[in-house]
Amino acid sequence: MRIIREKQQVGVQSMHYADYMFLIKVLKRNKKLESVCKKVATCIANILCGTTPADACRLSLVSKVFRSAAESDVVWERFLPSDIYQFPLLLNYGYAYAYAPKKALYLALANRPIIIEQGTKSFQLHKKTGNKCYMLAARSLAMACANTHYYWIWITDPDSRFPEVADLRFVWSIVFRGVINTLVLSPNTQYVAILVFKMIYPESFYNCPMELSVGILGGHGSTKFVCLDPIIKFPNDRVVGLQRPILRSDGWLEIEMGEFFNTDLEAEVQMSVTEVMDDDNDDVNVKCGLFIEGIEIRPKE
Structure with missing residues (x-):
């Protein structure tokens, strides 16, 4: 002793x-x-x-x-976040979260995401560290023509955690963005933003680079160029060497958008996906067959 x-x-x-x-x-x-x-x-x-x-x-x-x-x-x-009991949703689940042993509560929040804010976000704990993780559902993203059925429709997907996902029907160019307040995240933590999606017509994204940006409003930001087509066999000069998506265990594809460090100060993190147009080529691909689940914000491992 x-x-x-x-x-x-x-x-x-x-x-x-x-x-x-x-x-x-x-x-x-x-x-x-x-x-x-x-x-x-x-x-x-x-x-x-x-x-x-x-x-x-x-x-x-x-x-x-x-x-x-x-x-x-x-x-x-x-190991639990200090503000965990401020989540009213904890009392709405059959696990009786608020009165469960703390380890059981931790594992329940780490093993399965909880849908919050009318299905527009999910909350989860990072299993190794206990830091907070969020996913912004497609419904919470600012998407051009998102409510015009000619361009996008909203469907259910059995692989999704959310009640609906965005199904791209027809657009000439893609632009959408999401925002999250740093106060809901764990302080003094390096985070990474991840685009989560599926494709059934990857050929419509053939040789089409995308610009992914992540940054704190009024502060540091980063931009990268990627190719969302996971199976392209003969890339041209526009996409050669660009990062490609990888398959997740839940059946979706993911690609890293960028990183940011969250201090204990309030700020807004902005994340965007923008198609890079080819000024030298008027033959623009029509985009379709893209399913957006959302943007995940999780601690960098």
Whole structure:
């Protein structure tokens, strides 16, 4: 016990390999710790509060004492966002989130996105860190002619988390954008914005570069050029070497739009997708067969 108290007084902020070994050695040095497991678990829990959810899960395998500490509400309360109980939606789900054990609450919010704001956004915790993740549904994006059925229609998709997605029918050029306030995100965190979509007619995007932009209004921003066609075999000079989308585990495609660092100050992050027109070629492809689920904002790994 004295050894653990001394370790706490040092002020452990994060647990690295040396910290793991220290705690394991404590158990081996004094086998009688099991008989005072409650006090030991409290001390260990205080140390685990300075680690990450992934660390706590790994350390729970060390012994019964560690498992008791690593599964305590004290530890998992620390991993949950401080404002989590300000979400009224927590009381509307059968999990009885507000009264569940803190680890169960954490895993429920990390394993499955929750749809909020009338189906226009989803909220989730990043499983490894506990940082907040959001997805802006296509309905929350500013899309030209979004309510004109000749150009876009709104359909259901069994693979989507949202009640509806945008189905592109016919446009000559693509432009849409989304906005999120930094106050809803985790502070002091590097975030990445991800465009999530599907294609059934990738040939309509043949050799068609897109400009993806992410930036804080009035602050730093970044722009990149990508090709949304995932299967193009004979690219021309306009798209050679450009980033392509990758397949997600949920069946959608995703492509990174850009990154931004979220401080603890309020600001708006603007994200946009714009087709790059070819001024030297009047033969513009008609775009169709694109399904937009939304823009995901998640911590950079």
